[in-house]
Amino acid sequence: MLNVTINDCSVQVPEGTTILGAARRAGVRVPTLCHMDKLQAIGACRVCVVEVEGSAALAAACVAPCVEGMRVRTASPRVREARRTVVELLVSEHDGECLTCDRNSDCELRALASEVGVRDVRYQGQRADRHIDASTDGIVRDTGKCVKCRRCVAVCQSVQGVGALWPQERGFDTVIGPATGKSLSEVPCVQCGQCAAVCPVGAITEHDAVPAVWKALADPKLHVVVQTAPAIRAALGECFGLPPGTRVTGRMVSALRRLGFRAVFDTNFAADLTIIEEGHELLGRLRAALTKEHGTGHAPKPLPMFTSCSPGWIRFAEHFFPDLLPNLSTCKSPQQMLGAVAKTWYARRVNRRPEELFVVSVMPCTAKKSEAHRTEMGRENVPDVDAVLTTRELGRMIREAGIDFAGLPDESMDDPLGLSTGAADIFGATGGVMEAALRTAYKIVTGRDMPFPQLHVASIIGLDGTKEAEIPFVDVRPEWKFLEGVTARVAVVHGLGNARALCDRVRAGTAPYHFVEVMTCPGGCIGGGGQPRLTDDAMRLARTKALYLEDEGKVLRQSHENEQVMRLYKEFLGEPNGHLAHELLHTHYTDRTCQN
16 A cells, blocks of 8 residues: 555555546546546546646546655646646637537536636637548538547447447547547447447437427328337436436336327337247247257258347457357347337237338437338338437436426326336346346246346346356157256356457357347447436446346236236237248348458
């Protein structure tokens, strides 16, 4: 341990601690802009400068290590003037459009300027050339607003392992973007939106769907319905000042009705449906692998089978692991499944043609916008989903409509696509899809509930990057005799950097799994690129806890117990993985290596 003095306050810190870490331990706030916890600090912005006794130069607190006996001043006149100058220079280059910017209410640069005491910008220097890249369906880049903090570069490279964003040129001419000046659509960007989630200003944002949704709601010819992903109910309250993890399911439904939606459905219904389809697909692959029965003229689908709910992961596999595309479940995501069912089964119930249905999704994810625009996600030129709003965009709409969110009463989702089980609630957290699938698969095979406390598989819950579990099948039903004594080996990864490492193991033949869940974003959907900013691990854990409380508070906690899903099969779809189910609920993938 090292003895350090911060503003005359003595504190002990482990060797290797930075001055920033020591200040935090001493209860002193040092402002930062480029710094992100758990990622390598680069000291790019110089906002965190401090004065170290005996040193002629100011030190960047995020990178400067503590030494024994160090004495630090974090708010001396010299430090405050230096910080103010740095922020003024950043503001002088920043083409902010503060009155109309998407980030005008939560801009970190604006808050930082206020914190360090910028009252007048003394420097009226040249501004960087402005270029707006709106080439993808998920996110938009505005180079004029970029403050070159490199947070987006860090998360794209170090967390996601994609590398779509890089610093180009040097000094004032630096541009953060794809290599050689390309647009995002020309490089293997998966549109996960993690760059937008960490950007401190409005330089990277989601593709705005709010005007299109307002237009549809005002069109008397359209029957506009909305679906909400499980992660929304654990995060939407943050847009209105509620603590992270506050469950707002009922108030969210009330708000959506007041916005004018004709029906409020739950993406959780389709999550239950996904488990039925995906579970039967997995069992079919296991049967083929263990009994060599896979039908005449058809090669068996390989193991491990990967989940297909996360569209950022799908694009990642298409770009970087096209040889593993046969391992992906062919199931559409719950978003797309609900859209397909709404425009067929539900449309008939309300006597509407599919093109008269306008389906809006509220998702925690910018990649869902891209997914909805995939050409295979629809039938006869009618898309499954017409517009996708992020959590942040829904919050904006509610404020625009003058709705007092905190004071709303709790209301329930609409039938028949509003019923869901607890298994669907936990889809929004890493490990949740796997746990939901195991609950139903175990019940199908053995006729019994999983022998774990409260149905939970503890080893796959939490924020570890890679998690594993083993589920033995014993005393199985006669029709599943081939699984007697088999131990199902499963893995869960979140964050595409972790997914890359696991996929490399699968390629090398050293991954002994039958089933793998992959979530694009750290923490799963609760940490999605469209969630309220800035998401850290404490917020991820709070949102995750909320979803598990939703699950544990329900009477129905296993997807096969959803009576409306069973009714859908009986009245419309027929058998799970049957002909109509495959036509509506399954898809295919594309090798995108030519775009790399």
